[in-house]
Amino acid sequence: MRKEIRGNTARVYLDGRVDITNSSDLKKLLYELKDNGIRKIVIDMEELEYIDSSGLGRIFYFFADYKRDGGLMEIHNIVNENVKKVVEIVKLDKIIKIK
Numbered sequence: 078m079r080k081e082i083r084g085n086t087a088r089v090y091l092d093g094r095v096d097i098t099n100s101s102d103l104k105k106l107l108y109e110l111k112d113n114g115i116r117k118i119v120i121d122m123e124e125l126e127y128i129d130s131s132g133l134g135r136i137f138y139f140f141a142d143y144k145r146d147g148g149l150m151e152i153h154n155i156v157n158e159n160v161k162k163v164v165e166i167v168k169l170d171k172i173i174k175i176k
Contacts, residue, residue, distance in 0.1 A: 078102060085116040092124035095132035104135045111143055118143070123154035133167055140173055151176055 078099070081088045087110045095103055110118055120136065122128075140150050151174045155161045164170050 078106060080106060080110070082110075082115065085114070086119065087115045087117070088119045088121055090121045090124065091128075092126075094127040095125065096127065096129040097131045100129075100131040100135045103132060104139060107135070107139045107143075111139075111146070111148060116147070117149040117151075120150070120152045121154050122152060122160060123156055125155075125160050126157055128160055128163060130167075133163065133169060137167075137169060137172065150174075 078092065078095075079090045081090075089103075089106060089110075091103070107118065136152075143150055152164075152169075153176045155164060155175065164175070169175075
């Protein structure tokens with residue numbers, strides 16, 4: 078997991094696995110960005126191989142809180158078919174803009 082910040086926009090790159098063992102790190106990173114005044118967050122999933130319900134839950138609940146406070150969030154580059162299926166099953170693609 079790494080981040081890039083340009084002005085008021087941050088890009089968070091997820092790689093490998095996001096699951097119960099590290100989803101709290103994702104939550105901490107997202108709230109850190111929010112608390113530092115970042116107004117738009119892009120989550121890049123190009124190198125993500127696996128995400129479980131804890132990872133998706135962290136993204137969803139953060140998004141709800143962030144949106145309520147005026148933040149914008151998008152998910153980009155879902156290339157792994159399994160990740161794509163999980164995102165569609167939980168209908169995250171209906172809630173957060175996917176590019």
